[in-house]
Each structure stands twice: as structure tokens, then as C-alpha cells.
Amino acid sequence: MDVGPGEVAHVGVAPPPCRFCGSGLEHVFADLGMSPLANSNVPGERANAMEPFYPLRAFVCASCFLVQLEDFEGSEHSFGADYAYFSSYSSSWLAHCETYAERMIERLGLDGSSQVVEVASNDGYLLQYFHGRGVPVLGIEPAGNVAEVAIARGVATRVEFFGVSSATTLRSEGVQADLLLGNNVLAHVPDINDFVGGLKLALKQGGTITIEFPHLLKLIELNQWDTIYHEHFSYLSFATAGSVFEANALRVFDVEEVSTHGGSLRIFGCHADDPREQTDAARRMLDRERAAGLEDLKTYREYGARVVADKFQLLEFLIGLRRAGNSIAGYGAPAKGNTLLNYCGVGPELLDFTCDASPHKQGHLLPGTHIPILPPDALAQRRPDIVLIMPWNIKDEIVGELSYIREWGGRFAARSPELRLLA
Ligand SMILES: [Zn+2]
Numbered sequence: 001m002d003v004g005p006g007e008v009a010h011v012g013v014a015p016p017p018c019r020f021c022g023s024g025l026e027h028v029f030a031d032l033g034m035s036p037l038a039n040s041n042v043p044g045e046r047a048n049a050m051e052p053f054y055p056l057r058a059f060v061c062a063s064c065f066l067v068q069l070e071d072f073e074g075s076e077h078s079f080g081a082d083y084a085y086f087s088s089y090s091s092s093w094l095a096h097c098e099t100y101a102e103r104m105i106e107r108l109g110l111d112g113s114s115q116v117v118e119v120a121s122n123d124g125y126l127l128q129y130f131h132g133r134g135v136p137v138l139g140i141e142p143a144g145n146v147a148e149v150a151i152a153r154g155v156a157t158r159v160e161f162f163g164v165s166s167a168t169t170l171r172s173e174g175v176q177a178d179l180l181l182g183n184n185v186l187a188h189v190p191d192i193n194d195f196v197g198g199l200k201l202a203l204k205q206g207g208t209i210t211i212e213f214p215h216l217l218k219l220i221e222l223n224q225w226d227t228i229y230h231e232h233f234s235y236l237s238f239a240t241a242g243s244v245f246e247a248n249a250l251r252v253f254d255v256e257e258v259s260t261h262g263g264s265l266r267i268f269g270c271h272a273d274d275p276r277e278q279t280d281a282a283r284r285m286l287d288r289e290r291a292a293g294l295e296d297l298k299t300y301r302e303y304g305a306r307v308v309a310d311k312f313q314l315l316e317f318l319i320g321l322r323r324a325g326n327s328i329a330g331y332g333a334p335a336k337g338n339t340l341l342n343y344c345g346v347g348p349e350l351l352d353f354t355c356d357a358s359p360h361k362q363g364h365l366l367p368g369t370h371i372p373i374l375p376p377d378a379l380a381q382r383r384p385d386i387v388l389i390m391p392w393n394i395k396d397e398i399v400g401e402l403s404y405i406r407e408w409g410g411r412f413a414a415r416s417p418e419l420r421l422l423a
Helices: 091-108 127-131 144-152 164-172 192-202 216-221 238-247 280-291 297-301 303-323 335-344 378-382 392-401 403-408
Strands: 027-035 054-060 067-069 116-119 137-140 177-183 203-214 250-258 264-271 328-331 386-389 411-414
Touching (some): 027 303, 027 335, 091 177, 091 392, 116 192, 164 192, 192 238, 203 216, 203 250, 238 250, 403 411
Parallel strands (some): 116 177
Antiparallel strands (some): 250 264
């Protein structure tokens, strides 16, 4: 069997059709092997139990360039309705949300007669800023325990998944949005056409959609392949997001770059027949993606080799530090850390432990690698020589918070694009 880089070895299950356009998928973008679900931290008492591993392989569609994970057995059941992630924990994210709310109220002239609807509204962390300024809000959130927190702070929330079916119900009840928004949800939905079709139905005539998602251009340029994990089905360029909107009688007319998650896009959408014209920013973004090769299959097929090179570099880096007698701890237990550690095969022999501020994660083991998760004060007690920051997207914030490690000569290391010791 002759299989070159970026080609599929024909052993196993045939790849599915493209989630968006239905074309056959033939080209691998990144193959991260078998991996446990990223957020399935293992409670201490389950340390000796079996853990499921699933393929973590991203394909690119040669027709629409949507980068996407293949389905895996049980994927539709894997992400429970109750989970321990409350986004209110990050102060930089909250500041980002408040600024967004203020700007949108001003830009769209929202007031007490407007309706803001947020899809995947979590614990109401964002809608609270509209609600607090007298703009009526409605959140749609599938996780019941998280929605309860939102409702307790006065943010009206429905517990359901968003799509054509729930949007049809909203519409029949007379609810349509002047501003319809979704942050970090577009990439997480398995059926992207059902989701965007729902946006079409839930948007008032003349209304505005804003959607934020991590930018595929950044994933490629900055080697952010550790942001590939099972919950994250699609990896979108601006151009492909525009195609998905157009296929659902919507249009993307503007774009902003935002710094969250290592580089995201906020796209602005409207009905296809809306008179608003495409902005210069939107045209420039399309040009930039084209110049970066995002309309060339070769760009995607060559990416996998960079992932392998990164793995070698990470292992050489950690082994070199260890051989020189350094102790190494991690900081954070984000999904991206699990992709990194599992793909690279890094266990407690290289990384003694990691720390996380979330009490929901402390006292657990990272999935697969079984690196223990301790409270942050373990750093002061154990005084590691090196602290590897897993959530590199907020590394500046973490370096500021943990500057005390320098008291014992501790140093930080982080990725993005390449792993190095920080100055
Ligand atoms: Zn496609």
C-alpha cells in the first residue's frame, strides 16, 4: 500500500461526507491519533478504570475547505448536558464580553424594545451586560445546571439545543432577534447546516447575527493544532463561514478580529436580501486568506508534517530539561492541554503534576496521561524549576499571576507557535 503524507491509509472506517457540502472527504489535515475526550478528567477513585479513546483526526474538504473531525462511535452521546465549565471564571473573557455588549448596543441602537438572543448562552455571563442595560434578552443553553445559574441572575434562559427545530418554535411564539449571537458554538455543533439554518429562522428582518469562532488561519499560521479536540467538530476560515451562511440564505457582511482563544473572528451576518454592503474589512480578510493559501488544498495537506515536527520538538525540549535535572509542572487543565499531552505521549515521567484554579478539576487526573491536577498553591509548596503553561492563549495573564515562581528561580514555558522558555 502506497500512502504519502496527507493521504488516507485505507485501513478502517471510510471517512464520512463533508459536514457542510456533502462532498467525499479524502484529505487528512492533522492526525492526532487516539485520544480520550478532552474534558473527561478522571476522579481519583476511577484511576484504575478503563477509559475510552477515540480517533482524533481532522480532514479538509477539497470542495469547500471546511476542516472537520470525522465522526467517532458514540460522538452524539459523548457530551453530557451537565458539565463543570463555567466561563465566568476568566476575568479577561468577562471584560471582552462587556466591551462587546456596549459596542453592539451603540452600533445597532438596541433599547428596551429590542430582543437579544444568545445561542449557547452558558451561565448568562454575556447576556447579563445587555440585561443590566435594559435590553430584553433570551439565552438558549443545553446544559441544565449551567442554565440555572443564568436564570438565578435574571437572564431568561431556555434549556435546549439550538437548531432549525428550536428556532421554528421560537418563531411560532413570536420571538425573533434584533441581535442573534453565538460565541464559540459554531465550531462545536455536529450539524452545521441545521445550526445556521436555525439562525436564519430566529433572525428578525433587518436583524444582525454575530458569531465568534477560532480562526483557522491562526490555527495554521501559529501551529495551534492542540485546539483540535473531539468537542470541536469544525475549524473555519472566514471564506468557508461565508459559504455556510450563503447556503442558508444568509450573508456575512463584516468581520473583526478578536484576541480570544489565540485569535478568533467575529463575523457579522444578515439576511441574504439585507441592503447592508460588504465592508472593506470583509474584503481584506478574504484577500488575506487567499494570500495565505487557504484556497489551495496543498496548504492543508502539508500541515500534518508540522504537527509531527512539533511533537518531536516538545519531547526533545522536556527530555532535555529533565536530563539537566529540572522538575517540571504544568499550569492549567484545558482541553488543548490534553490534546497536546496525549498526542505527544507526555505523562508524569516528564510533567510531575499540573495545577488548575477550578475546584471542579482539582483532585482529578488528566484523561489518558493521568497527570494529577492540584490546586495552584501546590506550586509554592513544590517549587518546580519549570512551569509549562497549557492555556497559551492567556499566558500573559498567568505569568502575571504566578510571578512568584521567580523567587526560587522558576521559569515559564509555553507554546504558540513553538514551545520555548519565556524571558
Ligand atoms: Zn465540503
